[in-house]
Amino acid sequence: xxxxxxxxxxxxxxxxxxxxxxxxxxxxxxxxxxxxxxxxxxxxxxxxxxxxxxxxxxxxxxxxxxxxxxxxxxxxxxxxxxxxxxxxxxxxxxxxxxxxxxxxxxxxxxxxxxxxxxxxxxxxxxxxxxxxxxxxxxxxxxxxxxxxxxxxxxxxxxxxxxxxxxxxxxxxxxxxxxxxxxxxxxxxxxxxxxxxxxxxxxxxxxxxxxxxxxxxxxxxxxxxxxxxxxxxxxxxxxxxxxxxxxxxxxxxxxxxxxxxxxxxxxxxxxxxxxxxxxxxxxxxxxxxxxxxxxxxxxxxxxxxxxxxxxxxxxxxxxxxxxxxxxxxxxxxxxxxxxxxxxxxxxxxxxxxxxxxxxxxxxxxxxxxxxxxxxxxxxxxxxxx
Amino acid sequence: xxxxxxxxxxxxxxxxxxxxxxxxxxxxxxxxxxxxxxxxxxxxxxxxxxxxxxxxxxxxxxxxxxxxxxxxxxxxxxxxxxxxxxxxxxxxxxxxxxxxxxxxxxxxxxxxxxxxxxxxxxxxxxxxxxxxxxxxxxxxxxxxxxxxxxxxxxxxxxxxxxxxxxxxxxxxxxxxxxxxxxxxxxxxxxxxxxxxxxxxxxxxxxxxxxxxxxxxxxxxxxxxxxxxxxxxxxxxxxxxxxxxxxxxxxxxxxxxxxxxxxxxxxxxxxxxxxxxxxxxxxxxxxxxxxxxxxxxxxxxxxxxxxxxxxxxxxxxxxxxxxxxxxxxxxxxxxxxxxxxxxxxxxxxxxxxxxxxxxxxxxxxxxxxxxxxxxxxxxxxxxxxxxxxxxxxxxx
Numbered sequence: 001x002x003x004x005x006x007x008x009x010x011x012x013x014x015x016x017x018x019x020x021x022x023x024x025x026x027x028x029x030x031x032x033x034x035x036x037x038x039x040x041x042x043x044x045x046x047x048x049x050x051x052x053x054x055x056x057x058x059x060x061x062x063x064x065x066x067x068x069x070x071x072x073x074x075x076x077x078x079x080x081x082x083x084x085x086x087x088x089x090x091x092x093x094x095x096x097x098x099x100x101x102x103x104x105x106x107x108x109x110x111x112x113x114x115x116x117x118x119x120x121x122x123x124x125x126x127x128x129x130x131x132x133x134x135x136x137x138x139x140x141x142x143x144x145x146x147x148x149x150x151x152x153x154x155x156x157x158x159x160x161x162x163x164x165x166x167x168x169x170x171x172x173x174x175x176x177x178x179x180x181x182x183x184x185x186x187x188x189x190x191x192x193x194x195x196x197x198x199x200x201x202x203x204x205x206x207x208x209x210x211x212x213x214x215x216x217x218x219x220x221x222x223x224x225x226x227x228x229x230x231x232x233x234x235x236x237x238x239x240x241x242x243x244x245x246x247x248x249x250x251x252x253x254x255x256x257x258x259x260x261x262x263x264x265x266x267x268x269x270x271x272x273x274x275x276x277x278x279x280x281x282x283x284x285x286x287x288x289x290x291x292x293x294x295x296x297x298x299x300x301x302x303x304x305x306x307x308x309x310x311x312x313x314x315x316x317x318x319x320x321x322x323x324x325x326x327x328x329x330x331x332x333x334x335x336x337x338x339x340x341x342x343x344x345x346x347x348x349x350x351x352x353x354x355x356x357x358x359x360x361x362x363x364x365x366x367x368x369x370x371x372x373x374x375x376x377x378x379x380x381x382x383x384x
Numbered sequence: 385x386x387x388x389x390x391x392x393x394x395x396x397x398x399x400x401x402x403x404x405x406x407x408x409x410x411x412x413x414x415x416x417x418x419x420x421x422x423x424x425x426x427x428x429x430x431x432x433x434x435x436x437x438x439x440x441x442x443x444x445x446x447x448x449x450x451x452x453x454x455x456x457x458x459x460x461x462x463x464x465x466x467x468x469x470x471x472x473x474x475x476x477x478x479x480x481x482x483x484x485x486x487x488x489x490x491x492x493x494x495x496x497x498x499x500x501x502x503x504x505x506x507x508x509x510x511x512x513x514x515x516x517x518x519x520x521x522x523x524x525x526x527x528x529x530x531x532x533x534x535x536x537x538x539x540x541x542x543x544x545x546x547x548x549x550x551x552x553x554x555x556x557x558x559x560x561x562x563x564x565x566x567x568x569x570x571x572x573x574x575x576x577x578x579x580x581x582x583x584x585x586x587x588x589x590x591x592x593x594x595x596x597x598x599x600x601x602x603x604x605x606x607x608x609x610x611x612x613x614x615x616x617x618x619x620x621x622x623x624x625x626x627x628x629x630x631x632x633x634x635x636x637x638x639x640x641x642x643x644x645x646x647x648x649x650x651x652x653x654x655x656x657x658x659x660x661x662x663x664x665x666x667x668x669x670x671x672x673x674x675x676x677x678x679x680x681x682x683x684x685x686x687x688x689x690x691x692x693x694x695x696x697x698x699x700x701x702x703x704x705x706x707x708x709x710x711x712x713x714x715x716x717x718x719x720x721x722x723x724x725x726x727x728x729x730x731x732x733x734x735x736x737x738x739x740x741x742x743x744x745x746x747x748x749x750x751x752x753x754x755x756x757x758x759x760x761x762x763x764x765x766x767x768x769x770x771x772x773x774x775x776x777x778x779x
Contacts, residue, residue, distance in 0.1 A: 311599030381638050381734070 002317045003363040007203075008150050008180060008296055008354035009321055013246070014205040014253055021207060021246040032239050033230060042241045049248035056255045057197070057214060058188055065235055066244055069211035070179040070200035074101040074144075076213050076235070077175045077196040080221040081142055082109055088171065089139025095119045095127050097154070097336040098146050102177055106144075119145075124287045125154030125340045129164050136168040143174050147181030151336040151352060152286035153296030155181070162193030173219060179203055179211075183254040184262065184294055195219050201243070205356070206250030210243030261357040265294035268355055268364050272297055275368035279375060283346060285337065297353045298337075300346035303379045309351055312378060316370045321352050385484075386444065386462035389451070390548060391434040394458035394556060409559035409587075410434060410456040416621070417450040420777065431500065431542055437465075448552060453618050455585050457554030461538075466545040471506065475518045478539070478547055482519060485549065492529035493519065497539040504541045515539060558587035560621050565589040566699060567662035568671040569654060570613060570625070572605055572727060575673025575702050577612045577719040578710050582701035583671045584620035591665060592623050592775075593658045595630040600734075605727035613775040615719045622776035626661050629769055630654075633762045634734065640754040643736040647681045648743050649752060651690045653759075657766060659696050669697040675705055680739040689743045 004012065013021075028045050030038030046066075054061035067073045082092065094106055096118045106116045117135045119127050127145060136143070143165050148155050158176055165174050175196040178187055182197075183204035189197055197214035201207055215221055215234075227236030254261070273288055281302035286292060301309060306322035313320055333347050342350065353367075391414065396406040411427055411434060418425040423442030428435050438447070444462075451460050466477055497511035506514065515537070520526055540546045568580040570592040584590050594609045610625065617623045637649050658670055674682045681690070691698060702710050714720040752759075 307602070308600050311602050315599055381635055 001363060001366045002319075003359065003367055004319050005353045005355060005359065005363075005367065006319045006321050007356040007359075008352065010202045010208065011205045011356055012358070013202075013207055014250060016253065017206055017246045017249045020249045021242045024242040024245045028241065028245075030241075032241060033228070042239075045241055045245050046239050049244045052248040053212060053251050056251050059190060059214060060217065063189075063214050063216060065213045065215055065231055066239060067211050067213055067235060068209055068240075069202070070099070070177070070198055071101040073198035073200070073211050073213035074099070074175075074177055075105050076221070076224055077198060077215075078102065078105045078109065078142060078144060079224050080234075081173055081175070081196065081219065082114055083222045084220040085141040085173070089137075089141045090114045091117070091137055091140045092142045092144070093117045093119065093132070093135050093140060094144040095121060095146070095156075096339040097121050097125055097149055097151075098144065099150060099177060099179065102144055102146070103335070121154070121339050123340050125149050125152050125285075125336065127156055127161065129157060129160055132161060133164045133168050136165060136172060138169065140169055140172045143172055145174075145176060147176050147178040147187065148184065148293045148296070149286075149336060150180045150296070151334055152298040152340065153180075153293030154286050154340075155185075155291060155293055158187075158194070159192045166193050180293065180296070183251070183258075184265075186255075186258070189214055189216060196221075201247035201250055204250050204254045206247040207243050210240050210247045212247070257357075262294045264357055265355055266290060268359060268361060269294060269297055271361060271364050272353060272368065275364070276371070279371065283342075285340065285342060285350065295355045297355075298350060299353070300342060300350040301375065302346060302349060303382050304349055304375065306349050306351050308378060309349075309374070312374050313351075313367075313370060316374070318367050318370060321354070322350065386464070387438040387442075388463050388465050388546075389436040389447075390461040390463050390546065391436060391451070391457055392459035392461065392551065392554075393434070393456050395558060396456060406456070406559060406562050406587075407434070409562045410454070413454045413456065413559045413561070413621075414451065417454050418447070420450050421446045423447075452552070452554055454559070455555055455557035455587065455619060456559035458556050459551040459554055461548040461551050463546050463548035466547065469504070469545075471514070474539075474545060475515065478515060478537070479518065479522045481547055482523070482537070486535065489523045489525040491525075491534040492527045492532075493535040493537055494528065494530050494533040495519075495537050495539060497541070499541045501541050501543065511539060511541070555585065555619065557585035560584060560587055560589055560619075563587035563589075564668045565591065565666060566669040566671050567658050567665070567667040568592040568623075569658050569673075570594050570609055571673070572608045572612065572723065572725075573673065574707075574714050574720065574723040575675060575678075575710050576671075577616050577673075577723065578713045578717070579671050579673040579699075579701050580616045580623075581619055581713065581717050581719075583699050584616070590616070590620050590623055590671065591626070591662075591667060593626045593628060593661055595628050595654055595657075597631045597634055598629070600631065600634075602727060608722060608725055608727055610773060610775060611722050612719050614777065615717065615722065617776050619717065622774055624665070625773045625775050627771040627773065628657055628766050630766065633759070633766060636755055636758050636762060638734055641751045643734075644738060644740045645743060645748055645751055646734055646736060647739050648686055648689050648748055651681055651686075652693045652748070652752070653763070655690055655693050655698075657763060659694055660763075660767060661770070662696060667696075669699050670694060671699045671701070673702050673710075674700045675702045675707070675710065678707065680741045683741050685742040685744075686740075689745050689748050692745060 028041045030042040032043040032046050050061045050064045053064050092114055094102055110116050119131055121127055145156050145161055147158055162174050165172050173195040174193055176194050177198045179200045182199045195216040200211040223234050225236050230236050283300045285298040310322050337347055399406055407429055411429055414427050423438055424440040426437045426439055464481055495512045495515045497508050499508045516528055535549055537549045563586055566583055566588050568590050570576045580590050592613055596606050613623045613625045633653055637646055641649050677683055
């Protein structure tokens with residue numbers, strides 16, 4: 001049985017999305033900037049996509065900027081705004097458990113004269129709101145907090161954080177990296193004090209290489225990519241029309257069946273947790289109930305190296321990742337796991353299961369069966 | 385600009401009666417190298433030399449890069465061929481050539497003329513003097529220096545007349561295929577590809593064996609080894625890469641033998657398996673990337689223990705080299721970047737914290753007996769299930 005449990009790394013493209021892309025590639029192949037009819041057709045595809053996506057967030061469609069994905073959206077939000085507001089201040093706040101797209105962009109900004117405060121998290125990976133409030137200063141221009149953590153599925157108190165930020169300093173911008181949260185929760189930027197929101201298409205059954213950044217009205221932002229002046233001069237480069245159309249279709253599909261899909265995901269996650277119960281020396285990282293992400297479960301298996309367990313599961317057709325596979329295949333110790341205080345011996349023994357609505361209970365049961373069979377064998381042979 | 389190349393070879397020149405075998409092998413290898421390049425080429429052996437002539441449009445850099453991978457070539461000389469026999473014409477071609485090749489004339493030079501065709505009106509000494517004079521007249525800043533010139537201008541009067549002054553260094557060594565075949569134990573590290581390259585450079589064809597240990601080593605680790613073999617095959621020609629599933633043998637050793645001896649015993653089995661494939665495939669020796677003292681399993685004591693299972697000669701070309709020297713070669717041959725990719729190989733997965741550095745052969749042998757019940761079957765299964773991949777440069 002093939003079980004793809006690595007949906008936080010990427011997802012399979014939905015067949016309807018693939019059809020949309022295929023059709024746009026063959027029919028509406030014009031350049032949206034061309035003045036003739038073929039250009040116009042392509043521009044309409046982009047415009048409709050923008051509207052579809054904006055409606056999932058209940059925002060004005062002019063607030064949607066197409067990018068190449070989550071990483072570019074995060075870079076654009078931080079660098080673009082840090083630059084635009086550099087006269088108001090050079091202080092940025094983020095957390096220790098962000099995706100490398102945020103953490104390394106912050107490092108880059110630090111090298112360029114900005115000051116960054118990294119908020120710690122509790123054992124469940126949640127930020128402390130009073131620590132957040134105390135860190136906000138007169139010269140704090142951006143606070144960036146992820147919606148849902150990609151490694152342990154912690155869901156941050158975004159709404160309360162938004163209130164706290166605006167209470168302390170109304171001119172501080174609030175950026176939310178929603179790469180793992182969009183498509184699992186209803187996110188309403190205008191009601192939740194969110195000024196900037198990053199989303200990636202390939203995490204929600206859309207194509208790779210496309211994503212968007214929501215930029216609230218009145219937010220000043222400078223481009224980080226320069227060229228022909230597309231997208232109101234904010235993101236030059238010919239629009240990825242088929243990608244945009246595909247992403248819009250994926251957004252539409254994921255929000256059309258959100259509640260059912262989430263129920264199914266939580267049920268599977270619960271079954272997985274229960275089924276692991278009788279395995280010795282394991283630890284589930286972070287919260288597991290409805291307050292956590294429906295699709296992510298991080299488990300540390302003592303005395304087994306995660307890479308070995310990963311390949312042993314792979315051999316049975318089960319695909320998972322060791323910690324977070326998203327950044328690269330370099331075996332490095334996870335910052336998130338360290339930040340939530342995972343024991344040292346468990347750091348290299350942690351596996352992430354990430355589900356999608358296409359997974360089934362049968363797959364969960366099969367996976368549990370394989371784990372029960374494989375773990376004793378793997379634990380017999382450990383490094384000394 | 386150049387469409388003819390004189391190929392210089394070093395050691396073949398000193399061979400005796402079988403010299404032609406080496407030359408023919410070199411011609412063959414050069415032809416293979418030319419085949420990988422766009423364009424048509426003629427490779428010919430004449431008057432004890434090898435020439436490559438492009439007979440269509442071609443990419444100069446591509447040709448040179450490919451010729452630089454042919455063992456046996458010590459130098460590649462881009463040259464001008466002149467068919468017209470008159471001395472005046474020769475001089476005007478040389479002046480043009482010189483002007484184009486050396487925009488800065490503030491240099492010293494020496495002419496090395498050689499008249500093999502004795503019917504030519506001027507002898508070698510006269511050619512040296514007369515050509516030198518023509519050049520000095522044409523470019524007054526030039527100076528002659530017969531001891532340590534900046535530019536050595538070679539003029540060879542044969543059937544045709546050849547002019548060259550540049551020698552692009554080749555890899556040296558001897559053409560592959562002139563010295564039998566050996567089996568390389570290829571891991572994902574830095575040393576073993578270098579070892580394969582060095583032995584191949586002596587004219588030896590190589591095959592390789594890789595020990596795969598799923599699920600402890602991943603498919604990416606295996607792909608890395610295939611990539612390394614492919615890079616080495618640029619020089620050595622096609623490599624038959626035998627992939628052995630080593631997991632069960634490793635686990636058996638882990639369970640039945642002391643952990644601090646695990647690596648030594650494991651390497652003894654790797655050698656046995658490599659040797660058995662080598663015998664089957666008519667290899668005359670084994671090649672490893674070992675270097676004395678680099679790690680616990682490469683101390684003199686450890687090497688003696690590992691070597692004891694081999695009846696075939698084991699070639700260890702890196703044996704006396706420092707790590708940095710090995711790295712320099714791996715950078716030169718283009719394997720370094722791949723070698724340092726961080727995937728676990730089967731030598732490191734179960735390595736003990738403090739492995740023995742001075743293993744005692746009789747104790748090792750005694751502990752190996754713990755495996756007696758299972759090991760023959762496991763080795764047989766490993767050999768029976770080996771996967772063979774033919775690795776070569778495409779095109």
